[in-house]
Amino acid sequence: MARCVILLSGGMDSATVLAIARAEGHECYALSFDYGQKHRAELCAAKSLAKQLGAVEHRVMTIGMGQLGGSALTDANIEVPESGGEGIPITYVPARNTVFLSLGLGWAEVLGADAIYAGVNVVDYSGYPDCRPEYIAAFQAMANLATKCTVEGQPLEIRTPLINLSKAEIVAEGARLGVDFSITVSCYSADEQGAACGHCDACELRRQGFESTGVDDPTRYQA
Amino acid sequence: MARCVILLSGGMDSATVLAIARAEGHECYALSFDYGQKHRAELCAAKSLAKQLGAVEHRVMTIGMGQLGGSALTDANIEVPESGGEGIPITYVPARNTVFLSLGLGWAEVLGADAIYAGVNVVDYSGYPDCRPEYIAAFQAMANLATKCTVEGQPLEIRTPLINLSKAEIVAEGARLGVDFSITVSCYSADEQGAACGHCDACELRRQGFESTGVDDPTRYQA
Numbered sequence: 001m002a003r004c005v006i007l008l009s010g011g012m013d014s015a016t017v018l019a020i021a022r023a024e025g026h027e028c029y030a031l032s033f034d035y036g037q038k039h040r041a042e043l044c045a046a047k048s049l050a051k052q053l054g055a056v057e058h059r060v061m062t063i064g065m066g067q068l069g070g071s072a073l074t075d076a077n078i079e080v081p082e083s084g085g086e087g088i089p090i091t092y093v094p095a096r097n098t099v100f101l102s103l104g105l106g107w108a109e110v111l112g113a114d115a116i117y118a119g120v121n122v123v124d125y126s127g128y129p130d131c132r133p134e135y136i137a138a139f140q141a142m143a144n145l146a147t148k149c150t151v152e153g154q155p156l157e158i159r160t161p162l163i164n165l166s167k168a169e170i171v172a173e174g175a176r177l178g179v180d181f182s183i184t185v186s187c188y189s190a191d192e193q194g195a196a197c198g199h200c201d202a203c204e205l206r207r208q209g210f211e212s213t214g215v216d217d218p219t220r221y222q223a
Numbered sequence: 224m225a226r227c228v229i230l231l232s233g234g235m236d237s238a239t240v241l242a243i244a245r246a247e248g249h250e251c252y253a254l255s256f257d258y259g260q261k262h263r264a265e266l267c268a269a270k271s272l273a274k275q276l277g278a279v280e281h282r283v284m285t286i287g288m289g290q291l292g293g294s295a296l297t298d299a300n301i302e303v304p305e306s307g308g309e310g311i312p313i314t315y316v317p318a319r320n321t322v323f324l325s326l327g328l329g330w331a332e333v334l335g336a337d338a339i340y341a342g343v344n345v346v347d348y349s350g351y352p353d354c355r356p357e358y359i360a361a362f363q364a365m366a367n368l369a370t371k372c373t374v375e376g377q378p379l380e381i382r383t384p385l386i387n388l389s390k391a392e393i394v395a396e397g398a399r400l401g402v403d404f405s406i407t408v409s410c411y412s413a414d415e416q417g418a419a420c421g422h423c424d425a426c427e428l429r430r431q432g433f434e435s436t437g438v439d440d441p442t443r444y445q446a
């Protein structure tokens with residue numbers, strides 16, 4: 001059975017991607033990052049999801065990138081904003097997907113995996129430069145030259161099966177594949193128990209996704 | 224004064240690159256990584272070099288990538304080999320330069336830097352895929368699409384001034400710019416005091432570099 005690495009944040013998108021990777025016949029190695037994010041509850045969610053969705057292994061890797069600051073998600077001096085606003089949001093974390101995909105690339109090489117799955121999608125595309133298809137294509141081109149395995153002829157594909165889906169389509173796909181969305185944590189300001197704020201961009205997108213599909217929304221909100 | 228990030232390992236190459244970046248008029252922010260390497264003495268060397276060569280700031284970022292294994296430099300079960308051998312050596316660390324450049328990219332964006340300097344060079348090229356000019360060009364193309372600053376039109380250049388130099392030319396350039404090579408640690412099996420083994424690939428390349436230039440070799444070897 002071919003192996004793959006999944007970047008598993010603990011949110012609904014990466015949970016759905018894990019379910020897709022399994023449905024596509026992969027043995028799944030889930031990788032999460034403790035990078036100084038305020039919403040650390042997502043790491044507990046990732047642990048539960050890896051187990052529920054049948055990952056062979058789940059690792060949480062610590063990266064000291066929070067010390068760089070510059071994002072509302074990692075910097076204590078910048079508040080997570082309510083949803084809306086123009087341009088690239090302050091919740092953007094400098095080079096985050098590049099760092100995460102790079103570490104996934106390292107693990108994939110050690111495992112002899114043939115794919116790395118990541119839950120980037122077109123909705124985030126409106127805001128984050130590192131969620132766009134052209135960015136993923138450029139990362140793939142770089143990865144093809146970066147590692148011993150790719151240079152020696154073993155292909156390693158960056159797969160982003162959600163990249164062209166709306167949030168509603170992601171909900172529908174996850175539901176079809178049996179993802180338990182009650183475990184997932186999307187909120188940028190989730191409390192320690194994983195309850196959502198209901199006001200940030202991530203909460204807004206998630207709520208709209210459930211509303212448009214008619215799938216029951218199991219999100220727990222803060223009191 | 225334009226800012227730049229320097230990937231500073233503590234070896235002679237990145238020390239020379241730091242001196243070059245300063246000579247090119249940059250305010251230098253040095254970034255080192257505690258990634259589970261056995262030769263941790265290089266981190267003390269990096270600290271001294273950052274100070275001696277006038278970096279404005281030096282950060283050591285912890286990354287848990289050593290847990291991935293797969294390299295003689297990070298895996299306790301794989302011995303660092305003596306020099307020589309065919310193909311990509313076992314000292315290759317999966318995706319290391321991609322991870323380091325990615326974290327450099329994140330810091331560069333937060334700082335508003337216009338360049339990232341890295342000490343990759345043509346000698347390593349014979350062995351490590353992520354030291355080749357075509358790899359660096361692909362990373363640059365990816366970086367151009369990856370960040371808020373590059374997408375918004377502020378260029379961020381990956382500079383590898385040593386890439387086409389021999390080890391001897393690097394020694395000559397470093398000496399010309401006043402790098403104190405006695406501080407630098409290149410050895411993959413350096414002891415806690417930074418003394419070199421004299422037998423690994425890194426020691427071999429370094430010795431040849433000094434021998435061919437006539438610059439005094441201040442390397443301390445283990446007793």
